[in-house]
Amino acid sequence: MFNTFKVSIGSMLFIQLFCCTVVMVIGQQFKLKQLNDRQAIHNQWASQPLTDTTYDYIVVGGGTGGCVVACRLSQRGNNVLMIEAGGAQHAVLNDMPGAYDKQLKVGKDQFWQYYTTPQAAWGGRTYNEIHGKVLGGDSSVNAMVFGRGSSVYYDSIEKNTGARGWSFKDVLPYFMKIENNTDPTADSRFHGRQGPIKVQAPKSTAPILQKYLDTLEEMGLANKDPDNYNNDDAAFPQGMWYNGVRSSTANGYIEFGGLCPKLKVQANAWVYKLLIHNDTNGEPRVSGVQFEKNNKTIKVNATKEVIVSAGNYMSAHLLMLSGIGPRDHLIDINVSPIWADLQIGTSYQNRPAINLEYAITDQSLVGELPMNTDSQIEDCVVNGKGPMCDAPRILVLYNSKINYPKEFVDIINFVTLSPPVAGSNVSVGHAFTFVSKTRAMGTIRLRSNNYRDLPYIDPNVLGHPEDKTRMMDAIAKFFYHIEETSFKKYAAIPEKPQSSECEYCKSGPQWKCHELHECLFRTLGITEFHPLGVIPFGGPNRIEAVLDERLRVKGVRGLRVADASILPVGYTFTPNTGPAYVVMMVAEKVADMITEDNKH
Structure with missing residues (x-):
């Protein structure tokens, strides 16, 4: 298949990555040729x-x-x-x-x-940021998230920095030049169709995710253009892939x-x-x-x-x-x-984040998730469909209790699913939650004058009181969605807290349990992986x-x-x-x- 796999389809690396069932798919000449041809082009440009x-x-x-x-x-x-x-x-x-x-x-x-430096907000932990x-x-x-963010950000650049030519009207033509949006309903005033980066919506969505989206709509979060980050919103966003190939x-x-x-x-x-x-x-x-x-x-x-x-x-x-x-x-x-x-x-700046889990009480609503099986690989390579060709998730945008102006939302969730781990038949839901508007500033510094010593990275997580308020509000809202909305018919908070160092409050709903929220972030908090x-x-x-x-x-x-x-x-x-x-x-x-x- 690939250069490293030329010797035989029994390549150890390939077996480690995709298990024996996938090797059967690669062994069939037609599938092998398609992947071989694509990998040959990758290798040619890299050599x-x-x-x-x-x-x-x-x-x-x-x-x-x-x-x-x-x-x-x-x-x-x-x-x-x-x-x-x-x-x-x-x-x-x-x-x-x-x-x-x-x-x-x-x-x-x-x-x-x-690696970050030890962070007080994480109880002195460091974090491996890849x-x-x-x-x-x-x-x-x-x-593969497709989004340009709020127009408010671009319009603020000239006002706040004095740099001309970066307003939303200035940069929108460049966004459209990049984009090849394959959704026929995409608004042509804001989306391009001739660019090199192909974009599409997920072809299939798990029923449990649709239930969650329905709940959010009941709460008043509009289901509209998922690339509009100006207001409260919830939708299945488009992604930067097309027919099973990443853009x-x-x-x-x-x-x-x-x-x-x-x-x-x-x-x-x-x-x-x-x-x-x-x-x-x-x-x-x-x-x-x-x-x-x-x-x-x-x-x-x-x-x-x-x-x-x-x-x-x-x-x-x-x-x-x-x-x-x-x-x-x-x-x-x-x-x-x-x-x-x-x-x-x-x-x-690198925004604070946490990956929160919820239990799915009705596993029949999960649907087929990517498992890297032979049939899934074949379906994606040959037919351009199936779970290996898709990455459905829900994008949720909303305001914390202190956010202003409201048209620039400050909390973002990506709600996804993960397949069962080895030895289990239970899938789990996730809400990757982060604060999109932070006040704390961190620093990047050299460790030494040896170029192989990667830099010191200090994100100064929750270094401003407003950042902590927003993050705790985001965690509380996650629990509220699970405990107090119609979504509780299909999901629940985990039987035990995600972190063994944390405890649920003995009385009252967990969305009001501030000690739990602080403990979860201290033990599980991370960065959003997007330094700026x-x-x-x-x-x-x-x-x-x-x-x-x-x-x-x-x-x-x-x-x-x-x-x-x-x-x-x-x-x-x-x-x-x-x-x-x-x-x-x-x-x-x-x-x-x-x-x-x-x-x-």
């Missing part, structure tokens, strides 16, 4: 030789944003090199929407393994989109240094990058610009190691020379802005950043959605900016 040492543009990071900006620049006739630390996508684990949960558990080589280390980045490993940016733009066949790619290559010198005007200028591949150090040059799209943590890591960042911190870490004293990593604001942009008067409104690094020529790290937070709203689609918009927009700025 290109390096043919030049000088390019017009170098894009650091072949993830959600990097694939977009690199492809668009190449499409316009430029000689572009995109460098990605990870390798090829996997034709099953990455491409099949239903394999999402399995991929998180066994595809560890496709993830950066970051992010995509593969072509396509997080868009190849995430939950990662690597798939949609590069490997199967056919938009940029001349793009050069170096995979499994870790960029650890920007090459900077003083130009003829005495100003710092980036002229290339240095990376490691196969234990060799390689330098490549860019005649026009270097665009860093390595994600929040690695973009900040690279800039600071290269002498761009807070001067005092870089001196402490023995980074030299220091080219620009900029406040990288000081306005970082590490390298923010802003107008000329924002001293905390690292980038100008065209995403150029201040004080360093020939260098831009284009990923989720650039999104302003703290003094404005945060985009109340998963940022993948937002990052694609940023990349499309910056590709146009780069083209305009380099015309002469």
Whole structure:
């Protein structure tokens, strides 16, 4: 099947991932060919030789944003090199929407393994926060959530940061340019149909999820455009996949989109240094990058610009190691020379979250869930349907008791199901719950000047009193939905608290049990996996802005950043959605900016 599976269909790795029943499917020639062909394309893009040492543009990071900006620049006739630390996508684990949960558990080589510092709100625990280390980045490993967030966020950017050109009316054309919405009822004023990222609604939904959605509608949460994050809402949202194939940016733009066949790619290559010198005007200028591949150090040059799209943590890591960042911190870490004293990593936010469980009292309402069986794989590969081809979930948007303005919701739930674990025949419901509007700011700092030491990540969880109020309100609302609404006919709170360190209140409903809510978050709380604001942009008067409104690094020529790290937070709203689609918009927009700025 794949390069690592060529020897035989008895490959140990394949057996470990999908068990013996799946091997029977792969052994049938027709299914083997379809997966083989797809994996061959993945591998081809990840195994290109390096043919030049000088390019017009170098894009650091072949993830959600990097694939977009690199492809668009190449499409316009430029000689572009995109460098990605990870390798090829996997034709099953990455491409099949239903394999999402399995991929998180066994595809560890496709993830950066970051750890937070100990958090007081978690009782001193740390947390392993993973992010995509593969072509396509997080868009190849995430939950495929399709959402641009509230228009209020974009309209607030110019008002609060002074950066022009980022209002909702300015960015909407870029969102639509990305999107190929396959839903015939999608409003053409807000949704595109010709873009490289295919989008669809789930083809099938579990009856228990429909019951939950019905309950939410009874409570007054509207079931409308699931990409409208401006008001209380509940719906089966669309996802970034189509006919059983994930719409990662690597798939949609590069490997199967056919938009940029001349793009050069170096995979499994870790960029650890920007090459900077003083130009003829005495100003710092980036002229290339240095990376490691196969234990060799390689330098490549860019005649026009270097665009860093390595994600929040690695973009900040690279800039600071290269002498761009807070001067005092870089001196402490023995980074030299220091080219620009900029406040990288000081306005970082990563929103608090918790994954809560509920018991399903009527298991007949669960329906068929993805189990990676031979018949499910076959149904998805051959027919483009079935649980391996789908990822149904309910998106719930609502306001906490302290939220204002109400049109910018501050609590988001994703309600899903998980199949029975080994030795059980009982499926469980989940509500991944997070606060989408936070006040606390965290920090990102280098551990050392050794590029292999991943950075210190301090999200400062619940570091502002409002954040705790919102989080506790979110947990209380989850229990309220289970205990006090019509949904209690089909579901119940677990027999025992999810955490063995917590206890249910002996009297009264658990949605009023504040001690339980605090204990659950202390023992089970996590981040939402979506860091933002590490390298923010802003107008000329924002001293905390690292980038100008065209995403150029201040004080360093020939260098831009284009990923989720650039999104302003703290003094404005945060985009109340998963940022993948937002990052694609940023990349499309910056590709146009780069083209305009380099015309002469």
